[in-house]
Amino acid sequence: MASRQRVDASRLAAYDVLKAVRVDDAYANLALPHVIAEHGLSGRDAAFTTELVSGTIRWQGTYDAIIDACLTKPRLEAKVRDALRLGVHQLLAMRVPDHAAISSSVELIRARVGVGPAGLTNAVLRKVSGHDLDGWIRRVAPDPSTDPVGFASVAHSHPRWVVEAFTEALGGADELAALLAADNAAPRVTLVARPGQAEVAELLAAGGEPGRLSPYAVTLVGGDPSAIPAVADGRAGIQDEGSQLVALTLAQADVVGRDARWLDVCAGPGGKAALLAALAAERGALVLANERQHHRARLVVRGVRASSAGLLGVVTGDGTRPPWREESFDRVLVDAPCSGLGALRRRPESRWRRTPADLDDLVPLQRRLLTRAIDAVRPGGVVVYATCSPVLAETSGVVDAVLAEREDAQLEAVRQLWPHRDGTDAMFIATIRRTHLGS
Numbered sequence: 309m310a311s312r313q314r315v316d317a318s319r320l321a322a323y324d325v326l327k328a329v330r331v332d333d334a335y336a337n338l339a340l341p342h343v344i345a346e347h348g349l350s351g352r353d354a355a356f357t358t359e360l361v362s363g364t365i366r367w368q369g370t371y372d373a374i375i376d377a378c379l380t381k382p383r384l385e386a387k388v389r390d391a392l393r394l395g396v397h398q399l400l401a402m403r404v405p406d407h408a409a410i411s412s413s414v415e416l417i418r419a420r421v422g423v424g425p426a427g428l429t430n431a432v433l434r435k436v437s438g439h440d441l442d443g444w445i446r447r448v449a450p451d452p453s454t455d456p457v458g459f460a461s462v463a464h465s466h467p468r469w470v471v472e473a474f475t476e477a478l479g480g481a482d483e484l485a486a487l488l489a490a491d492n493a494a495p496r497v498t499l500v501a502r503p504g505q506a507e508v509a510e511l512l513a514a515g516g517e518p519g520r521l522s523p524y525a526v527t528l529v530g531g532d533p534s535a536i537p538a539v540a541d542g543r544a545g546i547q548d549e550g551s552q553l554v555a556l557t558l559a560q561a562d563v564v565g566r567d568a569r570w571l572d573v574c575a576g577p578g579g580k581a582a583l584l585a586a587l588a589a590e591r592g593a594l595v596l597a598n599e600r601q602h603h604r605a606r607l608v609v610r611g612v613r614a615s616s617a618g619l620l621g622v623v624t625g626d627g628t629r630p631p632w633r634e635e636s637f638d639r640v641l642v643d644a645p646c647s648g649l650g651a652l653r654r655r656p657e658s659r660w661r662r663t664p665a666d667l668d669d670l671v672p673l674q675r676r677l678l679t680r681a682i683d684a685v686r687p688g689g690v691v692v693y694a695t696c697s698p699v700l701a702e703t704s705g706v707v708d709a710v711l712a713e714r715e716d717a718q719l720e721a722v723r724q725l726w727p728h729r730d731g732t733d734a735m736f737i738a739t740i741r742r743t744h745l746g747s
């Protein structure tokens with residue numbers, strides 16, 4: 309048995325976040341700051357907890373295969389599994405000495421679950437410490453020559469159906485390992501300097517590097533973004549470059565004639581609406597930001613607080629039964645509700661929560677939203693349809709199905725961004741032009 313030591317607050321906090329994710333469907337990135345504050349952690353301890361939680365959730369699929377291989381009985385209580393996963397992450401992916409990872413996990417089990425599973429925890433983690441991560445993957449993953457999807461699923465900790473959907477979206481398996489690996493690396497924080505409100509130089513001075521795709525992007529090397537004055541007062545924001553490109557694609561598409569009224573159909577929580585309103589203000593146009601959920605519409609109001617010059621208003625409404633008149637906008641964005649499987653770098657738990665059945669609800673909604681968005685734009689205007697998912701059913705599947713039913717709209721451009729190629733979330737961006745009937 310491992311020697312007794314007191315379990316530290318940073319591991320208790322990590323366990324509590326995993327529990328909140330499992331039991332309350334919490335998002336780890338939202339639960340973390342609360343739990344870290346509750347335990348009074350800061351600095352290195354807070355960073356330790358953050359890495360322990362994020363890494364454990366990302367690698368959960370791989371770790372479960374390893375844990376299962378070390379069990380003599382197949383059943384394991386969920387709370388014991390949570391503690392074991394944390395222990396495995398410390399053993400295989402963090403620079404924690406084996407004895408500390410094992411004994412602190414045993415103490416964590418005693419503190420949060422009880423003495424019963426302490427022996428099992430000790431035995432499993434001792435076995436796990438016998439090999440490194442690559443050694444375990446060789447032992448527990450299927451043979452890649454006979455089951456490449458199964459191998460990728462275990463080796464890169466993604467559900468099998470997600471591996472299949474990504475392979476299809478990539479058009480083959482050549483880049484699959486690079487994509488799955490990119491999903492497992494924590495992204496750096498990217499900021500947006502909203503034009504007319506903040507200067508890129510201001511953010512660079514705070515210790516950032518220029519973005520690669522958006523002229524308004526600055527990637528932070530470290531530090532707390534909310535401590536930067538431009539971020540604190542809403543002139544700049546935290547926004548992935550892929551999301552910036554969605555707004556830029558809408559703003560930069562050619563529109564002949566009137567260019568005064570823009571619509572963001574699915575605006576909550578408001579990151580793209582804020583950039584759109586800043587871009588609109590530069591040319592005297594106005595953005596109407598719509599969101600179905602009232603509490604998310606309130607987040608939009610807060611998010612666009614520095615962009616009022618380009619804002620027509622924020623409304624709560626259902627984009628499938630819109631309150632606005634047809635053909636009344638010049639540019640329309642549909643940033644559709646989607647599976648979110650393109651943002652796994654920052655939402656590590658989504659891969660385990662989502663199921664193929666989610667698409668049965670999402671795809672019909674996405675089609676209705678896009679159809680109504682095309683109705684809302686005037687002939688000659690543009691609609692951008694975007695998802696933070698590369699899954700074909702939600703991306704070109706939706707666009708193709710909607711356009712097949714319309715003679716008054718045509719596809720102009722499609723862009724699929726990828727974490728491993730572009731360093732962004734896997735955003736899908738389709739530009740559609742409303743034409744005159746039959747033209």
Ligand SMILES: C[S@@+](CC[C@H](N)C(=O)[O-])C[C@H]1O[C@@H](n2cnc3c(N)ncnc32)[C@H](O)[C@@H]1O
Nearest residue numbers: 574575576577578579580600626627643644645
């Ligand atoms: C991907 S998020 C939008 C993100 C947002 N554009 C941003 O940049 O912050 C999709 C949003 O669509 C909203 N939504 C879902 N169904 C809707 C509907 N029928 N009409 C309008 N909004 C809807 C969701 O509540 C969610 O806030």
